[in-house]
Amino acid sequence: MDLRLSETQEMFKKVAADFVKAEAPSHLMTQWYRTKETFRPELYRKAAGLGWLGMLLPEQYGGAETSLTDCAVVFEELGRGPVPGPFFSAGVLAAQIIFEGGSEEQKKSLLPVLCKGESIPIPAIADKAAYWGPEAVETSLAGSAGGFVLDGSKRFVFDAEAASSFIVAARAENGEIALVLVDRASAGVSIRPLVGFLVSAAEVTFEKVKVPGANVIAAGGGWQLLASALEKALPILCAYQVGACQEIFDFTVEYTRTRVVFGQPIGRFQRVQDHCVDLSIHLDAARYATYEALWKLDSGLPARASVHEAKAVASDGYYQACNFAHMVFAGPGTDYGHPLMAHSVLAHTLYQYLGTPPHHKRQMMDALYPRATA
Amino acid sequence: MDFSLQTDPPGIAGFRKEVRTWLQENMRGAEHLRWSASWSTREDQEEYDFRRNLAGKLGAKGWLFPMFPKEYGGAGFTIDHQMVLETEMDRYGLSLNHVFYTLARIVAPVILKWGTEEQKREFLPPMARGEVSVWQVLTEPQGGSDVATCQTKAIREGDHYVVNGQKTMVGHHLPPEFLWTLVCTNPSGARHENLGWLHIPADLPGITIQHMHLMMGIKNTVFFDNCRVPAKYLVGGENNGWRVANTHLELEHGGEGRVGVDPLVERAVEYCRKTKVGGRPLMEDDRVRETIADMMIELNTLKRFNQRNFWHRFTRKPHPYGGAQQRYFQRMARLRNGERLQQIMGCDALVQDLSVHEVVDFEYAVRTGPGQLHGGGTLDTDRLVFARRVGLGRPTKEKAPETI
16 A cells, blocks of 8 residues: 655656646636637647646557556646546547547547547537436438438537547447548537536537448447546546646635635634634545555456446545535635636536445446346 | 554564464364354353453463563563564454453553553553453433543542442443543543542442443443542542543544444345355356445555554554544444445344344344444544544644553
């Protein structure tokens, strides 16, 4: 047992922390979230230059072949921002889908440009808002002369606006789930941002979009491929949420020292202290669930249940951390100009992204205790 | 990060084999005993005798306090050996800390930190040999969680302290050899500066122990009536009791850490597999599965908090707020899990009935919910300590005391 970060990880952490301070300081970041201009191409290119896109990939495809924990340390710092952009959705999840499911040719043509930030493939998976799972894939993929035709609509696509292409889950004619790459500029692709108490999400519609045969990543078994990619990718997203929780904890503690009412700093009030205790529990529950799952994956141990547990705990933790911080900050924390609002909106969005905590709890149970009647 | 409890470095694998074989031999005859956490309130003499005997055998090898120096009865081992012993004991549902019900696991480290060389040589080896049952005797009727308000007086007379006063809600049904306690050595001194810490032989004249029948079983009130305690039993020096208390309380209040796994979920799952309604096991029921998932996640979180605290303790880098956080969360999770058990298994969660539960102890798990909310200080003291350590509303943070 050793709960320290390695020297390399400490170095990654420092570089990422400095990056966040310099490139996404709080005042700019809150402005991006407020105006919903969350894709910052200049930031994304710089991150590519630092090697943070496709970090997990082998060097031959442009990656750095780091361990999952190494990558997670970087994402934890990005989460402190919270730095917006498709760092995870393209740089980790899409990269992993292509790496695990793509042909050698696809890997060679798609991955190096992904790592350079020149191509941004964004997964577009579930058709329904209220459900995450293979059943929610209804978009159809029908054969046609010289390729396929894609027809359907994806209700909640995170980072859609940054996309140069989409990795779309669709039903093939035999009922199997296929994954195909669709250029954003293809005729019939339309993107409609979702407006409300969420961020960086859009509904993406594919109306009779032509897909060349060469763009098929998986003709069938797409959900299994996705599940396998998610098993490695999800803990990285969890680490991002851990960083966000840590940032919220830190600025909330600071606020309890500086905010004076009723003649004393609010941190002297035990009710306020209670909120901070609860906040810390969600933070540390998320932190250790995440890093334990990462350790299992990096050590080659069975990790499926742990990964689902981590997603449940980290997404719920981020959500609850925001709520407890709102109890401490009261009115000022509800101003879109306040960093807590950026977190709060993002926490609600990530609660939904790639399955809610209740979904992942069910998956955890199914992994540990398969149903007799399944 | 490495969360593994069993990646034995070179040279340790042989030790694990040795411990495993030793335990196989020495656990024989215990097959019918129930290793549930509730043994201390069940008054099962056979189980207690087995445990004390086992502690003696472990102690003879220095394995009860493996990292303690040999001259104090330890084995002079490393943290790796400690992990081997902890994890091998855990395979039997036993914890190295609780082989039998004694507070030595906390008392010994405190003596190691605060005792004189003479005290260490005299007090530690019998504890390390597993021969001593120590009760923590802190709570007073008026004081409750406010232990520093200590009214039990210990006035120096020559080479003795004369102790008068009363402690309550302490110990259990089996007699102690030592009482580990905070006393007021200077009644006119300032708060926190007026205290001393005594390690009192329980058979001295002037000590009366009276049982109390409480929610969690038997506890006691201890009366000191002109009890003359030789001065050599004062630990930490004159009027230094509060600093000794801080080390003690940090260990007791979560800083001790732990690497064992709570078997409650596995046992609940077993129950839900066996119990059928309309021919269908409870384990197939969606609501049951969701309830078990919540229980499991909280217990896993607790396991990881415990492991973190264990690691911080044995690497000698006390976590700033980990103890208080773990302890608050543990008690709230236990309360919630007690309710969850009732939701899953109905009145079977409330019945003390070996024929229903075999080795399972759901009733105890439910009863400890409200029953253990306050042991060693209320939930509110945990949150208070957290606030000071994190520096809520304060310009400075209180440092976690160093423990051993």
